[in-house]
Amino acid sequence: MTEGHGDDAYRYGCDIKYNFSTNVYGGFDHSGLTAHLCNVADCIRSYPEPVPVSVEAALASLKEVGPEAVMVTNGATEAIYIMACELAGRQSAVIAPTFSEYADACMVYSHRLRYVFSLDDVSDDVEVVWMCNPNNPTGRVTDKARLLSFVDSHPRILFVIDQAYADYTLLPVVTDQEAVERHNLVLLGSLTKRFAIPGLRIGYAVGCPSLLARFKSRRMPWSVNQLAIEGAKYLLGHIGDFPIDVSMLHREAERVGESLGGIGIHVEPTDCNMLLCRLERGTAAALKEYLVTKHGMLIRDASNFHGLTERYFRVAVLSPAENDMLITAITKWIL
Numbered sequence: 001m002t003e004g005h006g007d008d009a010y011r012y013g014c015d016i017k018y019n020f021s022t023n024v025y026g027g028f029d030h031s032g033l034t035a036h037l038c039n040v041a042d043c044i045r046s047y048p049e050p051v052p053v054s055v056e057a058a059l060a061s062l063k064e065v066g067p068e069a070v071m072v073t074n075g076a077t078e079a080i081y082i083m084a085c086e087l088a089g090r091q092s093a094v095i096a097p098t099f100s101e102y103a104d105a106c107m108v109y110s111h112r113l114r115y116v117f118s119l120d121d122v123s124d125d126v127e128v129v130w131m132c133n134p135n136n137p138t139g140r141v142t143d144k145a146r147l148l149s150f151v152d153s154h155p156r157i158l159f160v161i162d163q164a165y166a167d168y169t170l171l172p173v174v175t176d177q178e179a180v181e182r183h184n185l186v187l188l189g190s191l192t193k194r195f196a197i198p199g200l201r202i203g204y205a206v207g208c209p210s211l212l213a214r215f216k217s218r219r220m221p222w223s224v225n226q227l228a229i230e231g232a233k234y235l236l237g238h239i240g241d242f243p244i245d246v247s248m249l250h251r252e253a254e255r256v257g258e259s260l261g262g263i264g265i266h267v268e269p270t271d272c273n274m275l276l277c278r279l280e281r282g283t284a285a286a287l288k289e290y291l292v293t294k295h296g297m298l299i300r301d302a303s304n305f306h307g308l309t310e311r312y313f314r315v316a317v318l319s320p321a322e323n324d325m326l327i328t329a330i331t332k333w334i335l
Helices: 009-015 031-039 041-045 053-063 075-086 101-108 144-152 176-180 191-195 209-216 226-236 246-261 284-295 320-334
Strands: 070-073 091-095 112-116 128-132 158-162 185-190 203-207 274-278 312-316
Touching: 009 284, 031 041, 031 226, 041 226, 053 070, 053 203, 053 226, 070 075, 070 209, 075 101, 075 158, 075 185, 075 203, 075 209, 091 101, 101 112, 101 128, 176 185, 176 203, 185 191, 185 209, 191 203, 191 226, 203 209, 246 274, 246 320, 284 312, 284 320
Parallel strands: 091 112, 091 128, 128 158, 158 185
Antiparallel strands: 070 203, 185 203, 274 312
């Protein structure tokens, strides 16, 4: 739960110069956000809203849904645990490999848990399906029409679909309106990923109001702090200041994948900004340690994802120049 995640730069102090471990865009200018937070810093002298209704209203307006269809949380991970709590004891299926917190939350709340590797493996006795789309760590996107058809043909199963990386793919994903229209579908989203602010912790869930009301009843008061609330409202009002060049990221992912493949690393196909890679020899942990100590670069050791081995690692592409440095560094280690 608290160990084994990516972006563990905190372990290395100031030694990390290039972070390929976290799947967020590195090209944003956060100076406006920083200035805003400095200007409102005195807000920390007061308690925040017990629940972040102001952010829910702003997010609902942007998504063109009612605020009753939105639940803002302390990162999407809090939403996962809230839902697992409300659904305690259910038969849950987690589509692997994937983000570990779905399974961790299910185990905390005594779900009868099984791992599956595709929608086709979901049996009729399953009550909740947890999936990440685009997937972390593979970057693959499940065909939208197929996904919605599967959801609609299994009305007794609740589908929790984490779309934290939806802004990093060119392929269509489920819309918020499509989630609100269905009684058995909840989408998870992340301002952390959209605006590259993992330290502020702002996530959310979108779904039909009757379903969201159940989850909202499980929320702990004041879980979203005042600076996070202020930061979220600022960002939602300045989306145009934070463009993501998705086409460039896709071109870079393809280029980096081809380069790594050329030195004997197996690279999985991706629809996103991340690449899941498998070494032919050596371990991901050893490569990670080399990159940190010799080059100030951080990658994600993916060996603890269910179904993967010690040879797997994940990278999220950055700028072309930074990606070139990563390719050069990995080549030196390989050769």
